[in-house]
Amino acid sequence: MPRSTGRSCSDRGRVRSSSPRPRFCHISFTEPVCTFPENALRSPELNQAGATSIVVENPSGLPYGSSALKLTTQREHDRWLDRLLATPLAQRIRTHLLDRAWSTSEHGHAPTWSHRIRDRLSAIVSPPERAPGVATVVAIAKDEGRYITEWIAWNLAIGFDRILIFSNDSTDDTDRIVSRLSRRDPRVALIRWPSVPGTSPQITAYTHSLSIVTTPWVIFLDIDEFLLPFADGHIHHFLDRVPDDVASVHINWRNFGSGGRTSADYDFVTKTFFQGADLGWGNHNHFKTFTRTALTTDVHVHDAGTSKGRRTLSDFNEFALHYPGIGTRTVHDTIQINHYQCKTYEEFAQRMRRGDANYAGSGPRDHSRERFDVLDRNETSDFKIRMFEAAFDAEYERLTR
Numbered sequence: 001m002p003r004s005t006g007r008s009c010s011d012r013g014r015v016r017s018s019s020p021r022p023r024f025c026h027i028s029f030t031e032p033v034c035t036f037p038e039n040a041l042r043s044p045e046l047n048q049a050g051a052t053s054i055v056v057e058n059p060s061g062l063p064y065g066s067s068a069l070k071l072t073t074q075r076e077h078d079r080w081l082d083r084l085l086a087t088p089l090a091q092r093i094r095t096h097l098l099d100r101a102w103s104t105s106e107h108g109h110a111p112t113w114s115h116r117i118r119d120r121l122s123a124i125v126s127p128p129e130r131a132p133g134v135a136t137v138v139a140i141a142k143d144e145g146r147y148i149t150e151w152i153a154w155n156l157a158i159g160f161d162r163i164l165i166f167s168n169d170s171t172d173d174t175d176r177i178v179s180r181l182s183r184r185d186p187r188v189a190l191i192r193w194p195s196v197p198g199t200s201p202q203i204t205a206y207t208h209s210l211s212i213v214t215t216p217w218v219i220f221l222d223i224d225e226f227l228l229p230f231a232d233g234h235i236h237h238f239l240d241r242v243p244d245d246v247a248s249v250h251i252n253w254r255n256f257g258s259g260g261r262t263s264a265d266y267d268f269v270t271k272t273f274f275q276g277a278d279l280g281w282g283n284h285n286h287f288k289t290f291t292r293t294a295l296t297t298d299v300h301v302h303d304a305g306t307s308k309g310r311r312t313l314s315d316f317n318e319f320a321l322h323y324p325g326i327g328t329r330t331v332h333d334t335i336q337i338n339h340y341q342c343k344t345y346e347e348f349a350q351r352m353r354r355g356d357a358n359y360a361g362s363g364p365r366d367h368s369r370e371r372f373d374v375l376d377r378n379e380t381s382d383f384k385i386r387m388f389e390a391a392f393d394a395e396y397e398r399l400t401r
Contacts, residue, residue, distance in 0.1 A: 139220070225288065247291065263346070275378035276382055277378075289302065302324065
């Protein structure tokens, strides 16, 4: 790990040494997808164990949104490590990754590896290896507190192994809710992702996620999009059927309207809206992309580039693009994305006023009644989502009890 240029956000227990030629041991615990627990710094355990400097940083060498807890000691290495690793804190942070342990010269020159220290810490502190699972779903969210728990519970119910939520300048309780759910279920992770002028928060978040996703498959969805693997019953079973030569599977929207509802006084999106457009409607040609993580070269809102392999719809047959993110044909035979863009006009207008996550500093989008009426299609009914009601209820109850 390169020496940090990050700015310290906390510094406790700093002690000046009387030794003219001190030697330091630096140990960094890092978690690549969430902030290091603040209570770690409030604990006296580390100082008692001999840490002379405790700093939380966001080093340039770590993924954006990560934090590192750096401990420094001038004491004799082995004895100090034994004391540190015996503390209750060390046990509480076992789920955090041990990133680096090194020694520096007395003049603070570039780090030199201390393999003995690194190996010792790795054997004691590093968590056991876990299977990466099969699929990750990534989303960027802004002020989605009302809907985020339902969306997370749904994706766990259909079988996702990992859920990454990038929170983009949320001002409601989105961050608090996702943080709480991540403590309840380690498959859920929150990354705060502020807007940067001149960049797309959505594209930069998606691109960054490729560096931390460990599952073979990843898909990028919005919070109003609910993947529905109705023929297979589980997302793993669907992905098991994907031919080896297919690099990405593009799944079509199934758009739902308001069903005539004018008030937002309901509990769950997935148990409220069942009316939508006829399957021949052109908006269903939009798709979102399941892509093999190792082959993915770039990510867009609806699509992803890959280094090799076939691009198919959910029938595993290739297709042509009419426009980026829009194909020339649709498939809804085994899987679809239930897209609840409308809900009620009240909710539609509120969401449009928040702007577009694809553009930094985006102003309000068109939230006119006329636009809502164009999208609010209700000529057919689709109740397939009820197939997963029991699984969803169980996950939701588990997350919220």
